[in-house]
Amino acid sequence: MASPEAPEAPEAPPTGPGMREDLQEKASTYGRVEVDERFADLDDPLAEVPDDAEADLGSVINDSRVQEVLDRLDRELVGLVEVKRRVAEIAALLLIDRVRRTMGLESEAPTLHMSFTGNPGTGKTTVAQRMGEVLHKLGYVRRGHLVTVSRDDLVGQYVGHTAPKTREVLKRAMGGVLFIDEAYHLYRVDNERDYGQETVEMLLQVMENQRSDLVVIMAGYADRMNRFFSDVPGLSSRIGHHIDFPDFEVDELMGIGQLMVAQQNYRFSPDAEKAFQDYLSRRMEQPRFANGRSVRNALDRLRMRHANRLWEAASEEQGRKVTKSDLVTIQAEDVMKSRVFEGGEDTDEDTDGAESR
Amino acid sequence: MQITQGTFSYLPPLTDEQITAQIQYSIDNSWSVQVEFTDDPHPRNVYWDMWGLPMFELEDAAGALDEVNRCREAYPNHYIRVTAYDASRGRQTTALQFIVHRPAEEPGFRLERQESHDRALRYTLHSYAAEQPHGQRYHNGSGDGG
Numbered sequence: 001m002a003s004p005e006a007p008e009a010p011e012a013p014p015t016g017p018g019m020r021e022d023l024q025e026k027a028s029t030y031g032r033v034e035v036d037e038r039f040a041d042l043d044d045p046l047a048e049v050p051d052d053a054e055a056d057l058g059s060v061i062n063d064s065r066v067q068e069v070l071d072r073l074d075r076e077l078v079g080l081v082e083v084k085r086r087v088a089e090i091a092a093l094l095l096i097d098r099v100r101r102t103m104g105l106e107s108e109a110p111t112l113h114m115s116f117t118g119n120p121g122t123g124k125t126t127v128a129q130r131m132g133e134v135l136h137k138l139g140y141v142r143r144g145h146l147v148t149v150s151r152d153d154l155v156g157q158y159v160g161h162t163a164p165k166t167r168e169v170l171k172r173a174m175g176g177v178l179f180i181d182e183a184y185h186l187y188r189v190d191n192e193r194d195y196g197q198e199t200v201e202m203l204l205q206v207m208e209n210q211r212s213d214l215v216v217i218m219a220g221y222a223d224r225m226n227r228f229f230s231d232v233p234g235l236s237s238r239i240g241h242h243i244d245f246p247d248f249e250v251d252e253l254m255g256i257g258q259l260m261v262a263q264q265n266y267r268f269s270p271d272a273e274k275a276f277q278d279y280l281s282r283r284m285e286q287p288r289f290a291n292g293r294s295v296r297n298a299l300d301r302l303r304m305r306h307a308n309r310l311w312e313a314a315s316e317e318q319g320r321k322v323t324k325s326d327l328v329t330i331q332a333e334d335v336m337k338s339r340v341f342e343g344g345e346d347t348d349e350d351t352d353g354a355e356s357r
Numbered sequence: 358m359q360i361t362q363g364t365f366s367y368l369p370p371l372t373d374e375q376i377t378a379q380i381q382y383s384i385d386n387s388w389s390v391q392v393e394f395t396d397d398p399h400p401r402n403v404y405w406d407m408w409g410l411p412m413f414e415l416e417d418a419a420g421a422l423d424e425v426n427r428c429r430e431a432y433p434n435h436y437i438r439v440t441a442y443d444a445s446r447g448r449q450t451t452a453l454q455f456i457v458h459r460p461a462e463e464p465g466f467r468l469e470r471q472e473s474h475d476r477a478l479r480y481t482l483h484s485y486a487a488e489q490p491h492g493q494r495y496h497n498g499s500g501d502g503g
């Protein structure tokens with residue numbers, strides 16, 4: 001991931017080795033940047049603060065703890081290189097802006113409304129959640145909470161119902177991130193009396209006038225989002241960042257699977273791991289494959305088969321003990337029972353069917 | 358005459374920034390915030406009109422300040438106050454209540470003396486503004502309805 005120190009900050013010299021040691025001392029003086037006092041209260045900073053005035057960039061970066069969040073993002077989200085890079089760039093921009101402000105170099109707050117496009121299960125909601133955290137750490141939003149809504153939460157059923165409903169949601173999202181899932185449902189081309197139009201207009205207004213109060217993230221399938229943006233003039237230009245979430249590769253899905261398994265205190269036996277990789281590559285070819293979400297559903301089914309296997313073993317043999325390792329290890333046979341291996345289709349919704357084989 | 362009541366009645370009118378800070382304090386204490394308005398600011402009048410519903414799910418004060426501003430726009434010549442309810446004891450208890458907006462001109466009250474039995478005097482307050490019907494008081498601007 002790109003280091004936030006990388007972008008050129010004209011007023012800060014590159015961080016040298018001495019600066020790093022400096023950081024430890026400065027940990028207590030949180031967020032403070034050293035500006036030569038003689039220039040602190042002059043009116044036109046661009047002209048008056050000399051170009052070689054120094055700011056301790058390293059300590060600002062350290063103090064903001066944004067690196068921790070970015071590292072966690074890197075660790076806990078598999079793949080998504082482009083997305084992570086963009087998050088790091090936004091973080092860098094906001095940090096440098098903060099340093100600039102300590103020197104009196106005011107600049108307008110950047111537009112941080114975003115659109116996330118990608119297929120289901122590619123991590124849009126998860127990244128949105130992290131985005132709230134990052135923006136909060138950087139002081140761009142005041143609270144950093146995520147409010148997830150869809151058309152039903154915003155658009156009313158009858159005349160006069162929409163505006164209060166939308167306003168309610170906007171109020172709740174103030175100070176945080178408003179995540180609108182499948183945003184294109186807000187606008188229906190075929191029905192110009194649709195109340196969604198009203199919501200879109202209110203959104204546009206808030207996105208323009210209350211940029212410091214909330215960040216709007218719209219998400220959905222790429223093609224339909226593009227159509228939505230071309231149907232609603234002025235929306236696309238108010239969104240500063242269009243981020244595309246690509247589908248995962250097999251290796252990445254495997255990584256996701258392993259993370260999830262570890263989080264739930266299970267592990268794969270070596271055979272099961274191979275089988276699961278095989279399962280994933282077959283499942284990917286099938287229709288209605290939903291990336292990360294499909295992995296999670298497949299794991300839920302694995303856990304069921306695993307539990308069922310232990311149960312059956314216990315009922316066949318009275319007084320049989322289970323060890324901790326039994327409880328933790330997913331065996332190859334749990335994976336191999338999936339319908340996918342018999343040429344059938346595994347769906348995400350139908351968990352019973354998968355069990356019946 | 359400037360009518361004062363509620364929390365901070367001894368202070369000069371709060372700025373928007375100070376209002377926001379007070380609302381944020383209320384939200385941080387999980388008190389729900391409510392905007393109310395009236396054109397009958399007698400100290401014993403507890404029945405102010407509600408501006409929308411109490412805001413139960415706020416995280417940030419900006420949303421509540423928006424409502425205050427919308428109420429100011431609709432009722433520029435009314436008194437507007439913010440009330441924070443503390444529901445933690447199972448009943449709605451007013452924890453904080455302060456005026457955030459007042460009409461530009463406040464004629465105030467006069468003291469009325471009533472001769473009673475045995476030369477006793479009873480005192481009461483008479484609001485000059487309340488001589489006008491509801492909705493037409495404090496009308497140096499729009500005579501909006503209440």
